[in-house]
Amino acid sequence: MxxxxxxxxxxxxxxxxxxxxxxxxxxxxxxxxxxxxxxxxxxxxxGPEVSYVADKCIAGMGCDRCALACPGAVHATPGADAITLDHEQLDHLDLNELTAFAKACPSKALTLEGxxxxxxxxxxxxxxxxxxxxxxxxxxxxxxxxxxxxxxxxxxxxxxxxxxxxxxxxxxxxxxxxxxxxxxxxxxxxxxxxxxxxxxxxxxxxxxxxxxxxxxxxxxxxxxxxxxxxxxxxxxxxxxxxxxxxxxxxxxxxxxxxxxxxxxxxxxxxxxxxxxxxxxxxxxxxxxxxxxxxxxxxxxxxxxxxxxxxxxxxxxxx
Ligand code: SF4
Ligand code: SF4
CATH class of the missing domain: 3.20.20.70 (Aldolase class I)
Known part of the structure; x- marks a missing residue:
């Protein structure tokens, strides 16, 4: 920081x-x-962290940008309307990595807290x-x-x-x-x-x-x-x-x-x-x-x- x-x-x-x-x-x-x-x-x-609001997620429309940005932190099922975040994995990321991860989301379902x-x-x-x-x-x-x-x-x-x-x-x-x-x-x-x-x-x-x-x-x-x-x-x-x-x-x-x-x-x-x-x-x-x-x-x-x-x-x- x-x-x-x-x-x-x-x-x-x-x-x-x-x-x-x-x-x-x-x-x-x-x-x-x-x-x-x-x-x-x-x-x-x-420290910084990332929150996720499923209501804003467009995974059901084929979005997978968060999974591409950090595959280990996202559990996604093909065709599902929402993803699951692995917060333990996210805890290993630094501020820059968390910022990039949250920014990858096009629908503001992910938010950088901090x-x-x-x-x-x-x-x-x-x-x-x-x-x-x-x-x-x-x-x-x-x-x-x-x-x-x-x-x-x-x-x-x-x-x-x-x-x-x-x-x-x-x-x-x-x-x-x-x-x-x-x-x-x-x-x-x-x-x-x-x-x-x-x-x-x-x-x-x-x-x-x-x-x-x-x-x-x-x-x-x-x-x-x-x-x-x-x-x-x-x-x-x-x-x-x-x-x-x-x-x-x-x-x-x-x-x-x-x-x-x-x-x-x-x-x-x-x-x-x-x-x-x-x-x-x-x-x-x-x-x-x-x-x-x-x-x-x-x-x-x-x-x-x-x-x-x-x-x-x-x-x-x-
Ligand atoms: S990038 Fe955002 S909208 Fe796309 S699947 Fe991930 S959380 Fe959902
Ligand atoms: S309610 Fe206030 S004092 Fe208690 S944990 Fe939250 S911020 Fe801290």
């Missing part, structure tokens, strides 16, 4: 849910956690939305994956945005050395910080890591930057943290850090299955199976958040 670059798997324009105003979201690839409900499974691995981009390239794209930022109070939100996993790159990106007069935010799970968060915070106007559970053992079992570092990081962020607006979010996940007690423990923690005095607001997020198709496109099973969130329970959790005095503005419209 070129120096001074990071792998970007998406740039999403005109978002209304990831910080104030209209946002342009830059998604950096790679996350240390492995939440089974993750709606962006293509964000998790730090394209190296430099800071100035990203900012040139983001800056095109400046008119929307100016009118709405919006700006750039860097998401992932985990943006704090790219400390030097992230700091340059946020600082570069400020130099161009673009407001900045990050979406983080908080799992990173505090130094990464501290250097990002110097160039941030807003933080969206996930706190998923106050229970360390449960956090470790479900995400692969405990919550100690995450809670410490948030505590230090509040102490060092009380003026920085912080939206804490909790995805409410069936079987993991779908109880009023789980959320009450998080709200207690936030009140203990100063609550609104530390510029903290709070929003529970409904579990959804939007990412399910992406798992299949990556050759993986959807880890959450068929579980569903109890609507009444979520509404009770939302009411608790509203009563806490910390409710984010968006919660009033949920």
């Amino acid at each position: 070129p120096k001074d670059s990071a792998l970007v798997f998406n740039i999403q324009h005109y978002s209304l849910h990831d910080g104030p105003g209209i946002r342009t979201i830059v998604f950096l690839k790679g996350c240390p956690l492995r939440c089974p409900w993750c709606s962006n499974p293509e964000s998790q691995r730090f 394209r190296p981009m430099r800071v100035d390239e990203i900012l040139d794209v983001v800056e095109r939305d400046e008119v929307f930022f100016d009118r709405s109070g919006g700006g750039l939100t860097v998401s992932g994956g985990e943006p704090l996993s790219h400390r030097t790159f992230l700091t340059s990106l946020l600082a570069g945005a400020h130099e161009r007069g673009i407001s900045t935010a990050i979406e983080t799970c908080g799992y990173a050395p505090y130094a990464s968060l501290a250097s990002a915070a110097e160039h941030l106007d807003y933080v969206l910080f996930d706190i998923k559970s106050m229970n360390d053992a449960k956090h470790r079992k479900w995400t692969g890591f405990g919550n100690t570092r995450i809670l410490d990081n948030f505590r230090r962020l509040c102490a060092d930057h009380p003026e920085l607006p912080k939206l804490v979010r909790t995805p409410i996940i069936p079987g993991f943290n779908d109880s009023r007690e789980d959320v009450a423990a998080i709200l207690d923690f936030l009140h203990g850090l100063g609550g609104t005095d530390a510029n903290i607001t709070y929003q529970p997020l409904r579990y959804h299955r939007f990412g399910e198709g992406k798992y299949h496109a990556l050759g993986r099973n959807y880890p959450m199976g068929t579980v569903k969130l109890d609507d009444d329970l979520f509404n009770a959790i939302r009411d608790d958040a509203l009563a806490s005095g910390l409710a984010a503005e968006a919660l009033y419209h949920d």
Whole structure:
């Protein structure tokens, strides 16, 4: 990968849910956690990969370009409407080989997940939305994956945005050395910080890591930057943290850090299955199976958040 670059798997324009105003979201690839409900499974691995959407495939019309580009990675049956990718074989390919493989597809059934981009390239794209930022109070939100996993790159990106007069935010799970968060915070106007559970053992079992570092990081962020607006979010996940007690423990923690005095607001997020198709496109099973969130329970959790005095503005419209 070129120096001074990071792998970007998406740039999403005109978002209304990831910080104030209209946002342009830059998604950096790679996350240390492995939440089974993750709606962006293509964000998790730090390396590039290729996804495949069978609905777009024209193998049934005789296309075999991917098989010609990389015979070992494609299982094709003559006359079949779709192919099967061998992701283990694809794991042996480097970025250039994966790029060529995805490009061979004429119908966009294959997508390269993760394209190296430099800071100035990203900012040139983001800056095109400046008119929307100016009118709405919006700006750039860097998401992932985990943006704090790219400390030097992230700091340059946020600082570069400020130099161009673009407001900045990050979406983080908080799992990173505090130094990464501290250097990002110097160039941030807003933080969206996930706190998923106050229970360390449960956090470790479900995400692969405990919550100690995450809670410490948030505590230090509040102490060092009380003026920085912080939206804490909790995805409410069936079987993991779908109880009023789980959320009450998080709200207690936030009140203990100063609550609104530390510029903290709070929003529970409904579990959804939007990412399910992406798992299949990556050759993986959807880890959450068929579980569903109890609507009444979520509404009770939302009411608790509203009563806490910390409710984010968006919660009033949920
Ligand atoms: S922290 Fe976020 S990006 Fe990382 S695995 Fe969990 S849901 Fe996905
Ligand atoms: S190149 Fe694309 S459209 Fe053709 S068989 Fe492969 S995946 Fe399908």
